[in-house]
Structures are given as structure tokens and as C-alpha cells.
Amino acid sequence: QENKELFGxxxxxxxxxxxxxxVVxxxxxxxxxxxxxxxxxxxxxxxxxEQRIQADFLYGDFQFSTNEKSDDFLYRGVFSCYRPVDSNTPLVKDQKELSExxxxxxxxxxxxxxxxxxxQxxxxxxxxxxxxxxxxxxQLSIYLDDYHHELDHxxxxxxxxxxxxxxxxxxxxDLPDFLAEVREDFRANNxxxxxxxxxxxxxxxxxxxxWAKKSWACIIFNIDTVHTPEGLEHSANAFRRLIDMAIKRGGSYYLTYHTFARRSQIETCYPQFAEFLHLKQLYDPQERFQSDWYRFYRKMFATNDASAYSMDPLVWKMENSK
Structure with missing residues (x-):
């Protein structure tokens, strides 16, 4: 109830x-x-x-096929859900689980x-x-640190x-229609x-x-990206097209995974973003709390170019991680 704006x-x-x-x-x-x-x-x-929700399931997700050469691509998937059971139900010690x-x-x-x-x-x-x-x-699982280094070899x-x-x-x-459009786009653009x-x-x-402005469906995409300017631009274009497909349906995207979105896309999905930057200056005029992400968008919104975007931070990180 106190300092509601600052709390948010x-x-x-x-x-x-x-x-x-x-925190309590x-x-x-x-x-x-x-x-x-x-x-x-x-x-x-x-x-x-909806049926799972009505049946009192607590969690669930759908992991879809990524084989672009198959009719199953972005269409057929594994639907895993979890429902509560009696507290006396035993937990089996050696259940099936994937090894490293x-x-x-x-x-x-x-x-x-x-x-x-x-x-498999x-x-x-x-x-x-x-x-x-x-x-x-x-929901816990094995995490393979730096797996792509070994995978590249x-x-x-x-x-x-x-x-x-x-x-x-x-x-x-709108989920089925959205996936159908993505399916066509990903195939056409490799x-x-x-x-x-x-x-x-x-x-x-x-x-x-x-970011969850409404109770939406959330679709997570992991795109394999070669560490070259051409590879990075190829993935960046794919992400911008995905955002446009979401906007067309009144949707949005998660703001901090990458900086590929055009300023016009940010302003459509997060119309309060300029005010967010203004309030940052109001509450922290000395900018004690900063990040690469903040400095990137502070610079972007200092221009009047609605089509502006940049990949410089990610390129820098790639060059310096070799």
C-alpha cells in the first residue's frame, strides 16, 4: 500500500x-x-x-517437434501435466529419469x-x-553447463x-493459428x-x-545461432518477425532475452517503456543501479528513430567469449 509506484x-x-x-x-x-x-x-x-485446468491439474506444458521437414513441425508434441494426489501416495526411489x-x-x-x-x-x-x-x-533437472562447446566439436x-x-x-x-504462421515462416527462411x-x-x-499483461499462451523458441555477424542477423530477423506475428494478434514478447526488437515493437508491446526510463531518472538520478540492458535502451530511446535496433552488446559478448 505504501509507495505503490516504486514497489511496482x-x-x-x-x-x-x-x-x-x-522479503516476507x-x-x-x-x-x-x-x-x-x-x-x-x-x-x-x-x-x-482448459480441460486439465478444469480437472484441477496444477502444472503443464507442451514440447513440440522441431523437425521442419516433417508435418509434425510445431504441431505434434508431448503434453505433460501434473495433478495432485493423496499425500500418502508413496514416492518411488528409482523412478525413470534421463541421465547426463x-x-x-x-x-x-x-x-x-x-x-x-x-x-526418443x-x-x-x-x-x-x-x-x-x-x-x-x-521441475528440477540436470543442467549441462557449456554444453554447446562440446556439441560444436x-x-x-x-x-x-x-x-x-x-x-x-x-x-x-490464437495459438494454433500463430504456430501455423511460424511454421511457414521458419521453413521459408531456414x-x-x-x-x-x-x-x-x-x-x-x-x-x-x-511482461504478463494478460493471461496468454507463452511460446518459447530456442534458435541455433552461429557466432558470425551473418548468423546473428539471421536469428535477429527471425525474432523480429516473431514479435510482429504476436503484435498482429494483440500479443507481446519477453523484454530481456535479447535486444533485437525494433523500438517501434517495444513501444507497441510496452507502451509504458519511455515512462519507465523517465521514472528511472526520477528515482535514481545518479544512476547508481545500472546494467548493459539499461544502458542499451537508454541510448535507443534517446533517438527519434522508431526502427532503431542494435546487436552491438551481443556481438561484443560473443567476440570476448572466444
């Missing part, structure tokens, strides 16, 4: 409005959940999500043999339906690459997407610069 800026201001040193959290009870898995198609997904080697092999196949990657991934997930998990740990392309992520938000009923998933997000009414 601090909790959604990407670290630019101060340091939060003390409202927790929820730890419970046991059962994983239910099926393979479905994207045209059935909005209804499938299996994850490495899947990452390799996602680049080298996408048919086999989806076959979907087969594994279907085999885990009915397994019981604790609600506070069921294994692929033998002689190129250094990595995945760049973005999140696109569209109204839930976009190499190696992983993608869909989940639902709920409207955020507290943050000043809220």
Missing part, C-alpha cells in the same frame, strides 16, 4: 530501482503430484489446457537428427506417465554456435529451431513493466 518498479524493474534486502513470502503447501503424459497436436492444445549422457545425446540429436530426437524424447516421457513427484522438486561443423531464447505471448485461442515449449501465463497486475 522495484519488483519488475530488472534491478534498476534498488536492492531488496528483506507467502508459501504454499508441498504436495505430491502425478505426471500424466500424452502426445497431441497443437490444434487441440487450447482445449486440452542421455541429455547430452538428446542435445546432439536435436541438432543432427530431429526425427530421432523427438522419437516422446518415448521417454510417455514411459513416465503415472510417476509421482514432490511439487517442489518435480561433436557436430564437426567447424563453427561456434549457441542457442538464443525468446518468449512470445499470444491470446490462448530458421534452425532446436527446442521449443508452450505453457500458460497468468496476468500480472503488480509490476510496472509487466
Amino acid at each position: 518498479l522495484v519488483i519488475g524493474g530488472y534491478g534498476l530501482f534498488g536492492v531488496i534486502y528483506s 513470502l507467502r508459501l504454499t503447501s508441498r504436495q505430491k503430484v502425478e505426471r500424466i503424459v500424452e502426445v497431441i497436436t497443437a490444434d487441440k492444445l487450447p482445449e486440452a489446457f 549422457k542421455q541429455w547430452n545425446d538428446l542435445y546432439y540429436l536435436s541438432h543432427a537428427d530431429k526425427v530421432q530426437a523427438f522419437r 524424447y516422446s518415448t521417454y516421457y510417455l514411459s513416465t506417465t503415472g510417476q509421482i513427484y514432490a511439487s517442489d522438486t518435480h 561433436r557436430l564437426g561443423t567447424g563453427e561456434q554456435a549457441s542457442e538464443i531464447i525468446t518468449e512470445i505471448y499470444v491470446p490462448r485461442p 530458421v534452425n529451431m532446436v527446442y521449443g515449449t508452450i505453457r500458460l501465463i497468468v496476468q500480472d497486475t503488480d509490476c510496472f513493466l509487466a
Whole structure:
């Protein structure tokens, strides 16, 4: 209730409005959940999500095929959801889970043999339906640090690459139509997407610069990007086209994964962004709290060019990480 404007800026201001040193959290009870898995198609997904919600499932996502040469591309996927079960339901000690080697092999196949990657991934997930998990740990998994360095050697392309992520938000009923347009675009422009998933997000009414402005469908794209100016520009163009597709449907995108969006796209998706920068100067005139991200957009919005964008920060990071 106090300092409502500043509160909204601090909790959604990407670290630019101060340091939060003390927090009181409202927790929820730890419970046991059962994983239910099926393979479905994207045209059935909005209804499938709604049915799971009505059946009191707590979590769920859809991980789709990335094989652009198949009819399954951005259409057929693994729909995994979790529903609460009785607290006395036992947790089995040695449940099925992917090992570090299996994850490495899947990452390799996602680049080298996408048919086999989806076959192995979907087969594994279907085999885990009915397994019981604790609600506070069921989303944990192995993290392969610097996996792409080894992957580049294994692929033998002689190129250094990595995945760049973005999140696109569209109204839930528009999801199948959006995916159909992306499917056509990625094929026409040879976009190499190696992983993608869909989940639902709920409207955020507290943050000043809220990314979840409505209760949308969230589509996550990971695009394989070669570390050259041409490779970077190719991925940047793909991300800008995705944002345009979202805008056409009244949607948006996540602001901080990359700096490829045109200023006009930022102003459409985040019309309060210029005010956000103004309030930054008001509350922190000495700019004690800064970041590369902030300095990048401060410079962009100092111009009057609505088409402005830049890749300089990412190029610099790539050049200095070799």
C-alpha cells in the first residue's frame, strides 16, 4: 500500500530501482503430484489446457517437434501435466529419469537428427506417465553447463554456435493459428529451431513493466545461432518477425532475452517503456543501479528513430567469449 509506484518498479524493474534486502513470502503447501503424459497436436492444445485446468491439474506444458521437414513441425508434441494426489501416495526411489549422457545425446540429436530426437524424447516421457513427484522438486533437472562447446566439436561443423531464447505471448485461442504462421515462416527462411515449449501465463497486475499483461499462451523458441555477424542477423530477423506475428494478434514478447526488437515493437508491446526510463531518472538520478540492458535502451530511446535496433552488446559478448 505504501509507495505503490516504486514497489511496482522495484519488483519488475530488472534491478534498476534498488536492492531488496528483506522479503516476507507467502508459501504454499508441498504436495505430491502425478505426471500424466500424452502426445497431441497443437490444434487441440487450447482445449486440452482448459480441460486439465478444469480437472484441477496444477502444472503443464507442451514440447513440440522441431523437425521442419516433417508435418509434425510445431504441431505434434508431448503434453505433460501434473495433478495432485493423496499425500500418502508413496514416492518411488528409482523412478525413470534421463541421465547426463542421455541429455547430452538428446542435445546432439536435436541438432543432427530431429526425427530421432523427438522419437526418443516422446518415448521417454510417455514411459513416465503415472510417476509421482514432490511439487517442489518435480521441475528440477540436470543442467549441462557449456554444453554447446562440446556439441560444436561433436557436430564437426567447424563453427561456434549457441542457442538464443525468446518468449512470445499470444491470446490462448490464437495459438494454433500463430504456430501455423511460424511454421511457414521458419521453413521459408531456414530458421534452425532446436527446442521449443508452450505453457500458460497468468496476468500480472503488480509490476510496472509487466511482461504478463494478460493471461496468454507463452511460446518459447530456442534458435541455433552461429557466432558470425551473418548468423546473428539471421536469428535477429527471425525474432523480429516473431514479435510482429504476436503484435498482429494483440500479443507481446519477453523484454530481456535479447535486444533485437525494433523500438517501434517495444513501444507497441510496452507502451509504458519511455515512462519507465523517465521514472528511472526520477528515482535514481545518479544512476547508481545500472546494467548493459539499461544502458542499451537508454541510448535507443534517446533517438527519434522508431526502427532503431542494435546487436552491438551481443556481438561484443560473443567476440570476448572466444
